[in-house]
Amino acid sequence: MDFINAIVLLLNYTVIPALTYGSQLALGAIFVTLVYGILRFANFATGDMMSFGTMVAVLITFYFQSLGISFGFLPTALLTIPPAVLAMIFYMLFIDKFVFSYYRVKKSPPVQLAMVSVGVMFVTQAIIRIIIGPFDRRFFDGEKFILKANEFKEMTGLNEGLTIKSTQAITIFVTVLVVSIMFWFLNRTKTGTSMRAYSDNEDLALLSGIDPKKVVLITWIIAGILATIGGVLYGLDKSYRPFVYFNNMLPIFAAAIVGGIGNPFGAFLGGYVIAFAEILVTYAYKKFFAYLLPEFMEPDSLMQLLSTDYKFAVSFSILVIVLLFRPSGIFKGKTL
Amino acid sequence: MAFFEGSKMTAGYGDGPDIISSCTINVDKGEIVAILGPNGAGKSTAMKTMLGLLNLKSGSVLINGEDITNLSPQDRVKKGISFVPQSKNVFAELTVKENLEVGAFLRTDKLDKILNDIYDLFPILEEKQSQIVGELSGGQRQQVALGRALMIKPSVLMLDEPTAGVSPIVMDELFEHIIKVKKTNVAIIMVEQNAKQALSISDRGYVLVTGQNKFEGSGNELLNDPEVRRSFLGA
Amino acid sequence: MMQHKNIIAAYSIMILLIIAVGVLQSWTIALTILNYCLISAVMTIGANIQWGYAGLINFGIMGYTALGGLAAVLVNVPPVKEAWKAGGSGMVVSLILIISGVYIIRTVLRKFENSKKRNYIVAAIIIIGFVIVRYISGPAIENIEAIDPAKTGFLGGLGLPIIFSWIVGGLFAAGIAFIVGKIALGLRADYLAIATLLIAEIIVSIIKHEDWLARGVKNVIGLKRPVPYEVDLQGSTWFIDLVEKFHSKKLDVITSLTERQDVLNQLVIDASSVYVKLCLAGLFLTVVIILLILTQKALYSPWGRKMRAIRDNEVAANAMGKNVVKEHLLIFILGSAIVGIAGAMMVTNDGLFTPGSYRPMRYTFVIWVMVIVGGTGNNFGAILGGFVVWFLWVEAAPIALFFINFFTAHLEETNAVKQHLIQSAAYFRFLLVGIGLLIIMRYRPKGLIPEKINIK
């Protein structure tokens, strides 16, 4: 019994939150890795692009709410994803046309493109703050819980409750759906294969008649979908605040590099590696051991490796270790 | 009038100096033409120019009598000109089959038949079709490179050092493959370091020195030309 | 020659702009801007050494700035005796343990061949060491943080004049840069950018959350300035006399004695803050000039030529092999140290240390915009970039407000869009700086004042 309680405890406070957070990171990390693999630069506007898409979704959600449109027990924001994705793609293509494409055509070194993306980061942040402001916005509505702690306790008779928030379930479900479709597209369709070919060997791809303009276009479309959905899921689960989105770029980069940058599947797994590391290292295991160990051995400290203040620091340390020992990432495998 | 001809080509990289000047190379269907010459002579450059990767300062490129001097590389590929570069000539991170499929990117028909043709030509590729190309041996990779280039059923095939870095046995095998391709009525231009072997399977050959035609003639003529022998065949 | 004229013209315009702020807004604002411009200039010199001389991307400027700030606290604040008594020994033991742990790991790494077993040993040492250090430092930290947490709750510093921290800040930054450089300098350019960005984030989060060190986000206030205080000036007769003399014309016109006194008082108050800022400006300017002379000397020395040769020519760089790594490490340390100096200067200027305010936008990316806008590889350009971008960063809101009012003049005051825009005026600085960067990168990729010499 105590054993099951301990497991439920871990599930509730580490596994489910980590799966959720990991999914949100994973979507961002695939976005980073796609842009890196195909457009060949580290996009420092990643967090703010995700923020842009989310902002559109938030605004439309507020508009829908004012009209009285709702999505039943699901959050209204899910309805706003398609138009928000469209706006995001439009914005990305606009930026690409007027900013990035110039350097791509000139074949500028990746560093220069990265620096240009810093400019895009500033501009995007300005646009977002001017439109919606820097404040914290909650836009979640609908049913809050799928499973409540006390319901679970009643059901099972356990001490520990298991809570599943609907945002957690939605996040994991949507992520699995989106990522599956994306991998199917990349691995099983002619266009997807041509994108992987372009990423692998640009010159040879051109010699095979692959149209670089089309590859770039589709990359931004996929990037727009991933950025918006990742951003909206994060915002639904926590809240929407532009500054936090900028900061999220950091663990997202960590996830992409840990997974082996340029490798979408690695980035996907990398998101979970980072999320689990952050949460497992900063979780206080006192209660967990209290269940497992006999009474006289019960720990009196919190049994916490690092305080939650160091959440980010954990993922960055992992990144540093990976860069040190395996700069190509943990999951080399198949690259985009 | 040869089937595929670059005549009096002068070109260089960007604003740099001319790498090839007034260089002429032509090939007919069902013929293998070898381009020989010392390192840095402009052999690869000449090929790239014929494919349109460099802009011509003067001269022209013709296929089947049609002037394609102003077409982009992609459009030349559509005209049936296939190119296997000297390095990075496969998609190392894709499977063998995917490499071939990308080679056929411009085709809109079903690929089953052409895939089978390629597999007939290179049986090893069928065996390894779902393996990542980066994991194959050098000789197998070169076969993938050839196979990829053949997927559009080209009328002209340009090979830049197809046997670079493989063992002599594999080299002979690759040459045999190239002869098989030639027999399907393809015009083949081939840059080679292994001059003797190359000339022995070639119908004709050119020797380029500092971007200019120095010698040309049938394979045997060049092989037996004392001056060519002395300066390029190391004998 | 052309270039000299350009530099002089650019700097003159910049000075005129600051004077314009003095005349139109106030001299205090103008001097505040000037001081930050000078500090920014020090930071850009540091970043420019790394990027302009060696092509290294350091997106960790924020971390080194914060280290400099930390140095200011640790040098200037008097030691908190009770805290030392409560937990000092524990912290010292922990520090010794950490140092010896590092030493042991180094020895293990040196002595044994690279193998799985060695990695496991190292990992085991790290984990065991971590547990022991936490076991010892945990109670010590708790005790220290319990000492009058509203005011202290930390170990305090050395109680020395804050100006020493400019050197110590440089040393702190150099020390950390050595470690970071050892870890990250082998990486490709864009990986290096990301790695340094994240490491800076780690540094700041440690400073933010280790309260025993510098009070963390509870901030340290009341750091002692190296220049006089306004209140003291306002009380000293020489200063009042000076102000009186300076404004004698204006004062002589006033006949009523009380009124004259009131006006004089106001003038003294204004003048005192201007005086303080001028003193600081003098100190900062001295640092900028010293650094400029040193960096220019370095740039034209054989060493500087070698560095640029390495930067511009990969073949030469690779031919030099190991040497390059060494040179890069040196340059990375030097540049970071200069940024550390700037960080200490900034805290000196503000008189307070607020770890929560260290954010990458302000302390890393804006600095990078300065370097790129100014002109990479050219110190005069980098300094100018520091001035121009900081000026824009500060004055963007007033400028934006002006334009918003101008373009919405026909709208009513209650118009929602107009009100919203006016409220958002502060965010136009991001827009201005971002677009400025994009335009410079596109149309003047070498910056306002490009690098002069080009070595093939």
Ligand SMILES: Nc1ncnc2c1ncn2[C@@H]1O[C@H](COP(=O)(O)OP(=O)(O)O)[C@@H](O)[C@H]1O
């Ligand atoms: N991408 C390029 N840009 C500039 N110069 C090049 C480039 N590729 C080759 N060259 C120069 O062109 C000349 C001929 O090179 P190449 O055609 O590759 O010679 P070959 O194939 O005969 O060995 C060499 O001097 C080489 O330095």
Ligand SMILES: [Mg+2]
């Ligand atoms: Mg060649």
